[in-house]
Amino acid sequence: RTGRLMARKSIKFKQGYFQPKNPNKYRGKHIPIYRSGWELAFMKLCDGHPNVECWASESHAIPYRNPFTGKMTKYIPDFLLSYADKNGGKHIELVEVKPSKQAGLTESKSRKDKAAVILNKAKWAAAQEWCKRRGIKFRIVTENEIYHKPQR
Numbered sequence: 001r002t003g004r005l006m007a008r009k010s011i012k013f014k015q016g017y018f019q020p021k022n023p024n025k026y027r028g029k030h031i032p033i034y035r036s037g038w039e040l041a042f043m044k045l046c047d048g049h050p051n052v053e054c055w056a057s058e059s060h061a062i063p064y065r066n067p068f069t070g071k072m073t074k075y076i077p078d079f080l081l082s083y084a085d086k087n088g089g090k091h092i093e094l095v096e097v098k099p100s101k102q103a104g105l106t107e108s109k110s111r112k113d114k115a116a117v118i119l120n121k122a123k124w125a126a127a128q129e130w131c132k133r134r135g136i137k138f139r140i141v142t143e144n145e146i147y148h149k150p151q152r
Contacts, residue, residue, distance in 0.1 A: 018043045025054050032057035039097050041146050046081055055081035064126035067118055075123040092136040100142040
């Protein structure tokens with residue numbers, strides 16, 4: 001030892017700014033920031049898919065009660081997008097991108113992941129109610145949907 005504090009090994013997540021190739025489709029107020037490779041993949045999908053008419057990143061704040069503290073706070077979902085389905089039907093969705101281990105208790109192994117699921121469920125209940133009042137859909141997208149992985 002040299003007397004210096006040893007640095008902890010930290011886990012690096014893929015993060016950065018996304019520069020849309022189709023900026024006319026992006027309706028956000030700020031440059032989109034991705035906080036995971038899955039969010040980056042979803043941004044690329046929104047930007048490049050011909051049926052996506054427009055999209056925004058972290059565009060709305062939804063109030064909810066934190067189940068651990070009991071305090072009101074804000075949840076900012078990842079994406080809002082407008083798209084046409086294969087029959088030309090128009091849809092607006094609020095989308096949260098999450099790893100499957102934080103989306104359902106059956107996929108959660110660790111205490112930390114189970115706590116994340118409980119917190120996420122409170123956020124998502126508030127988001128579903130917020131969307132219902134506006135006539136739009138709320139959806140959670142995991143790596144299974146992004147990469148078309150079959151469910152086990």
